Amino acid sequence: xxVVNENVVIDGIDKTILxxxxxxxxxxxxxIARIIGITGAAVHQRLRKLEKAxxxxxxxxxxxxxxxxxxxxxxxxxxxxxxxxxxxxxxxxSEIPEVIECHYTTGNWSIFIKILCKDxxxxxxxxxxxxxAIEGISRxxxxxxxxxxxxRQIKI
Amino acid sequence: xxVVNENVVIDGIDKTILxxxxxxxxxxxxxIARIIGITGAAVHQRLRKLEKAxxxxxxxxxxxxxxxxxxxxxxxxxxxxxxxxxxxxxxxxSEIPEVIECHYTTGNWSIFIKILCKDxxxxxxxxxxxxxAIEGISRxxxxxxxxxxxxRQIKI
DNA sequence: ATTGAAATATGTTCGTA
DNA sequence: TACGAACATATTTCAAT
Numbered sequence: 001x002x003v004v005n006e007n008v009v010i011d012g013i014d015k016t017i018l019x020x021x022x023x024x025x026x027x028x029x030x031x032i033a034r035i036i037g038i039t040g041a042a043v044h045q046r047l048r049k050l051e052k053a054x055x056x057x058x059x060x061x062x063x064x065x066x067x068x069x070x071x072x073x074x075x076x077x078x079x080x081x082x083x084x085x086x087x088x089x090x091x092x093x094s095e096i097p098e099v100i101e102c103h104y105t106t107g108n109w110s111i112f113i114k115i116l117c118k119d120x121x122x123x124x125x126x127x128x129x130x131x132x133a134i135e136g137i138s139r140x141x142x143x144x145x146x147x148x149x150x151x152r153q154i155k156i
Numbered sequence: 157x158x159v160v161n162e163n164v165v166i167d168g169i170d171k172t173i174l175x176x177x178x179x180x181x182x183x184x185x186x187x188i189a190r191i192i193g194i195t196g197a198a199v200h201q202r203l204r205k206l207e208k209a210x211x212x213x214x215x216x217x218x219x220x221x222x223x224x225x226x227x228x229x230x231x232x233x234x235x236x237x238x239x240x241x242x243x244x245x246x247x248x249x250s251e252i253p254e255v256i257e258c259h260y261t262t263g264n265w266s267i268f269i270k271i272l273c274k275d276x277x278x279x280x281x282x283x284x285x286x287x288x289a290i291e292g293i294s295r296x297x298x299x300x301x302x303x304x305x306x307x308r309q310i311k312i
Numbered sequence: 313a314t315t316g317a318a319a320t321a322t323g324t325t326c327g328t329a
Numbered sequence: 330t331a332c333g334a335a336c337a338t339a340t341t342t343c344a345a346t
Contacts, residue, residue: 008223021217025181057218061177067163090305102306107299143263149246150258
């Protein structure tokens with residue numbers, strides 16, 4: 001069965017390969033090949049095709065930042081002045097290493113960001129010294145993640 | 157220079173290794189070793205230490221879900237009835253594949269989730285059929301990510 | 313698209329310092 | 330911790346189907 005859409009066409013075998021690797025990027029392709037019942041060369045060729053199609057963006061080692069002292073995860077809704085250049089504000093946000101996500105959003109906020117800090121004090125400093133200092137950011141609304149219960153990629 | 161905290165102690169070499177692999181989990185350790193100026197065996201040994209310490213959670217292949225038709229990313233603030241068992245609600249949320257993050261949060265919402273859907277119609281169905289159906293979820297507030305500008309892990 | 317086999321590259325172990 | 334050499338696995342290429 002094939003899944004068709006605007007950009008990339010993948011079949012069930014591609015899906016299986018991707019789902020395995022999205023779970024563990026280091027899973028040997030020979031192992032995946034054995035499970036599927038094709039050769040490693042075939043899996044390899046499919047991966048090249050998917051990479052060429054732009055579907056694969058790379059692989060990341062995932063660490064537990066908590067063990068390095070990053071214990072406060074927070075979300076911040078940002079109000080931008082009408083006059084301000086949004087890309088300029090985003091550019092300045094991107095220079096704050098604690099900012100790990102930034103979205104333009106619908107709703108009351110112009111921008112919505114995710115911040116990872118060592119503790120609440122560190123969060124407060126980032127908010128007051130780094131974020132509030134950005135031209136055009138008038139007001140922010142912050143809420144803290146007390147506990148992340150789900151963290152995963154979409155199952156394709 | 158060593159970075160010390162409650163749980164794990166890493167030095168600058170560990171940091172360099174991790175930062176490389178957080179960017180690209182498949183970067184050969186021999187290449188990293190050459191850059192740092194130690195042998196591959198030493199890098200390997202450090203990685204084993206970091207893994208044993210629980211700092212390394214694994215590696216993930218990153219894909220671009222947009223190319224598979226997942227084009228609507230949304231955030232949903234969830235109000236839970238006081239009486240409801242929060243873990244039970246989270247459990248039911250975890251059974252919705254479109255829910256890719258779920259946090260207990262401070263502020264007005266009890267739970268805050270991130271959802272990835274194919275389009276706005278799909279989002280509406282997930283909200284109305286799957287999420288609103290969960291016992292104890294009285295009300296939700298949704299906002300859509302029009303454009304994600306920053307997406308990264310913390311630089312350690 | 314897939315195969316099998318060869319060639320190359322990478323990861324892993326271990327005795328030693 | 331780190332090294333270097335030996336060893337084990339994995340990836341990549343390729344001619345053939």
